[in-house]
Amino acid sequence: MTPLERACRAMCEARGEDGFPILNADPDLGDYPLTREGTSDLCPFTEADVLTLARAVLQAIREPSEAMISVAEDREKFGYDPLPSETFPAMIDAALEEG
Structure with a gap:
């Protein structure tokens, strides 16, 4: 889908x-x-x-917010250089948390 x-x-x-x-x-x-x-x-x-x-x-949502960019760049959150398939959901979660 x-x-x-x-x-x-x-x-x-x-x-x-x-x-x-x-x-x-x-x-x-x-x-x-x-x-x-x-x-x-x-x-x-x-x-x-x-x-x-x-x-x-x-x-x-094509243009990410500062919170979305921040979470995508947070290497400590992932513990390594994350793949886009890992950062994208985290970025969307950040957008949802922003309200």
Whole structure:
């Protein structure tokens, strides 16, 4: 799953939805998928809305804050020269802590 897809799922889940409806819907069970044309009972946004919002969030955090940079440069936190896969989650955690 791409970061954009994860962001879309997280946005719907934050609203109490069961994941990203267009990926989870099962018409055989009475679910109706989110469509590009309109919303469904599962989510108040169109697919295009959710993708636009998720993309905007990812673009907004493209430039790290001072706290994010600080944690990424904190070699003592990791005890060695960390990999990007280790610093990125720490940077996001720092952004979340900033509020």
